[in-house]
Amino acid sequence: MPLALSPTAVPVVVDEAKCIADKGCTVCVDVCPLDVLRISDLTSKAYMKFDECWYCMPCETDCPTGAVTVNIPYLLR
């Protein structure tokens, strides 16, 4: 069976102006229990690659520059 993509609004938002992943920071990617954050090859900034969030907040709490915001996933809101 061929695969299709279903769009989804992701709960974790990264402020690219504040994110210092391009300087080598990987804190949010490291601490996420679900391992859903990645550093973008295009922008060198962190982003939510997989919509598999427990909205538990280590990414936001541990981010050294306050670049990460965790929102409640739309289906729960």
Added chain:
Amino acid sequence: MDDFVDGLSEVTCDVLVIGGGTAGPMAALKAKQKNPALNVVLLEKANVKRSGAISMGMDGLNNAVVPGYATPEQYTKEITIANDGIVDQAPVFKYAARCYDIIQELDRFGIRFQKDANGDFDLKKVHHLGTYVLPMPNGETVKKALYRQLKRERILISNRIMATRLLTAKDGRIAGAVAVNTRTAEFLVLRAKTVILCMGAAGRLGLPHSGYLFGTYENPTNSGDGYAMAYHAGAALANLECYQINPLIKDYNGPACAYVAGPFGAYTANAEGKRFIESDCWSGQMMQEFYNELQSGKGPVFLKLNHLHPDTVGEIADILHRVERPSRGRFHEARGTDYRERMIEMHISEIGFCSGHSASGVFVDEYARTTVSGLYAAGDMASVPHNYMLGAFTNGAVAGEHAAEVAQEIDLPDYDADFVRLERERILAPTRRTDGIPPNQLEYKARRLVNDYLQPPKVTARMQIGQARLAEVREDFDMALVARNAHELLRALEVSSILDCADMAAHASLYRTESRWGLYHNRVDYPEKDDENWFCHTLLRKVDGRMVSEKRAIQPYIVPIETEERTAYERLRVSNQA
């Protein structure tokens, strides 16, 4: 990251601890302290810094047995009654006798507990009978404090490695585990003399009402991998039909009342704002009353705080919104809900296995030993009932110490190379397909079926249909599941555990032909409690490739229970409503 890398390596250690959440770090610490010469490895699917049920911390201890407030005898009695008598008391008593040491040790780690003006621990009464709740004012620091200790003791930590199966030797004893790198799919064989499973609840079993796969009560990384691994290694699992079901905020996975807001005067109410249960402390009997009220004309059910002074509400909100589930404030804010103004709608959680809150776990004795030689289990996945976070720490310590003692006496067992080859084929099969069914779709279907057919009230014919439908999903898993990168493979392997747990839930529930533990095992076609035939544990295990259940006698009580006391939890409904 996430691209497949072909690799196979072998690591050897003395004590292998799988799971770096709560019990695991303590098990690793105690094993190393018992014998610093031992090589102790701590394996974690996520990152030990922020993994497991307490990734953001915890607001308090729910079951602290502190001298002056409670005795191990009282606590053992409370848990025996709360669990409808189906308890081997030895592990419960051992926990109760040991946990005060662990509290003091955690306090020294920097995890401070609430103290009164005299510097004594300041406990709150929440349970039906005794006083066991100890708040943690800096509860958000738990994981950091543990991590410091692990670094100090030079425990070897391997993050982002997911164990998939246990290795056993020809004589049946444990020989290690096989694991996969969750970012590359590289394969790892870990040989060990003893293995401690600390892999948390099976919390991704039922589907939350929101339909969001990861909106579970438990941290969704706790997908039941430990239950599945123990099962496939031949270990016995106890009382799996005693599901975990918890009262939560509607649509949000935060617990509500009993342990945090209760001591301040908040309570669970119906739509009329009236109390309908005597004790908000979690038990199957309490959940049954909750469920009844929810379904009744006086439903739904609410958390009531709006009768309290605004400052008190502020204090409660500060705890609820800072520790354990810190996104809760955002959830309420988005809906415009203020605790001071109106009651908060509540609902019941999806089903799962978890001894932390009920009694469904891998069967262990008072040394945390499973029925497989050299294999231990602690925390939410081990069968010590209602043991919560402090139980994970305490029983993790017990497991670590015993596993270290055994490991220093024995040689490294051999393992079956053929088994490893077959397991590698099983794991990599979804990566060899180019199209098929992706893990998220397969998971949604499996968990939707769990909700439709396995959650209580349990009906025989319905559960049997569920078994047949889940068998179809398993066939899809075997024949059509596709994983396009290492991350999808991680999810695929978790679905494998979820399917195993769903099968175990159905099998165990069908086996016990009575109702017990309130809502947890409410079998509509066997509505009565049948002590004559079912005052026993049920053990489920894999025998010759098949799932079988059997009865196991309860060990004679150490702390006797009077008949009048035994039924205390059956009288939870507020009497003027009955």
